[in-house]
Amino acid sequence: MEKRKKDIDLDAIVAKYRPVVSFRVKKSIGVRTPDWEDVVNEIMINVVEKLKKGEFRGDSSIGTFIYTITSRRIIDFIRKKSKVLKHAPEPNPYLSPQEHVENRERAQWIADSIEKLKPKYKEILYLYYYQELSREEVAKKLNISPRRVSERVNYAQKLLRKVMRE
Amino acid sequence: MKKCHFENLIDEYLFDKLDEKQKEKFEEHYFNCPQCFEKMNQTDEMIAVIKAHGSEIFRDFYAPRKTRRSRLEPVLAFLTPRQWAMAAVSAALILVVALGVIPNRKTTSPEFLINDDLVRGSSITLISPVIDNLDQVPSEFRWQRLRDNIEYKLFIFHQKELLWTTTTKDNFVTLSENTMSLMAPNKKYSWQVKAFSPEGFLIAVSSPVQFNFVTSK
Structure with a gap:
């Protein structure tokens, strides 16, 4: 304990940032890549090592410090994985449709809650998230202003968040 | 609670619509902002459910x-x-x-069920790939064009799970390296195309077609 610089609570940092790092890794290399968990573990080990060595000097926030380590590791991973570095722009990858759905009951419950929403909110979710239309396109389709679209999306989200937090 | 102005970027980030710079900035931000991270996580979960259960949640819109x-x-x-x-x-x-x-003259668009989707209209014929054992990852998916001003949604599945999807107004999709790298040799994949009218209603669906490839590159 004494050896740690400035009494950094490593456990708390790992507990707080592990989900954030996992999210970022999954989004970049895809949940389909079975190595994603290894990459997260490596990053967390790396973070702890660097903190123990006192490499974090507080020039930036701890979040940014961990973000930088994460980004570097992801770039390495992608380089190693695909030696052909042709980064064509990804058209539209919503890559993780099933990632949260491990918990089927919860997913079904959320789905039921969406289904019970008023048609005007359901319709917005359908066009905006399911069909992935832009706010402007949705606005045109429904003959309302883009601002209205945002308001409805936000409101629908607010209703669902209540359900999801339970 | 005061709203963080980065919140507006959550959807675009999740749909990968931000440019590289904005994306980096936003990523750095959510490493520093627990509120945004929590919101993003919830939105991500919600989108995941919508994507996975959409055909059942939005039945009404499929059959207007x-x-x-x-x-x-x-x-x-x-x-x-x-x-x-x-x-x-x-x-x-x-x-x-x-x-x-009465001999039927003009047939009104028929309704039929494919994979639980009620479809009014015609089915889509897939052109390629439609054979097994390709010698490399397929880089292009092509199907028969229905008519103008239709949006097609391409789905690629591994076993029954959605691997990748995109929408286009063309009758083909060329995959990027990144997307191609999601597929591995000797595994069974399938693909399917759905067509949407300008009003956003599902009007046609192809049957899912299986494919696999033997070696990578």
Whole structure:
């Protein structure tokens, strides 16, 4: 304990940032890549090592410090994985449709809650998230202003968040 | 609680619509802002559910006529359900007879069920890849064009799980290296295309077609 610089609570940092790092890794290399968990573990080990060595000097926030380590590791991973570095722009990858759905009951419950929403909110979710239309396109389709679209999306989200937090 | 202005970027980030710079900035931000991270996580989960259960959640939109039933309620109340059933049976009988007698001229767009999606209209013919054992990752998916101004949604599945999806107005999609790298040799994949009218209604669906490839590159 004494050896740690400035009494950094490593456990708390790992507990707080592990989900954030996992999210970022999954989004970049895809949940389909079975190595994603290894990459997260490596990053967390790396973070702890660097903190123990006192490499974090507080020039930036701890979040940014961990973000930088994460980004570097992801770039390495992608380089190693695909030696052909042709980064064509990804058209539209919503890559993780099933990632949260491990918990089927919860997913079904959320789905039921969406289904019970008023048609005007359901319709917005359908066009905006399911069909992935832009706010402007949705606005045109429904003959309302883009601002209205945002308001409805936000409101629908607010209703669902209540359900999801339970 | 005061709203963080980065919140507006959550959706675009999750759909990968931000440019590289914005993306980096936003990523750095959510490493520093627990509120945004929590919101993003919830939105991500919500989108995941919408993507996975969409066809069941949004049944009404797939079969738009069903939603209009409410306007018909006063008319429906005119007869009891049993009477309606009788009326429907008689109407169906008359129809069968009539159709048998009158040669059908213009057929109105038919309705059929594919994978639980109620589809009105035609089916889509997939052009390529439609064979097994390709010698490399397929880089292009092509299907028959229906008519102008239709949006197609391409789905690639591994076993029954959605691997990748995109929308286009063309009748083909060229995969990027990144997407191609999601697929590995000797595994079974399938793909499917759905077509949406400009109003956003599902109008046609292809049957899912399987493919696999033997070696990578």
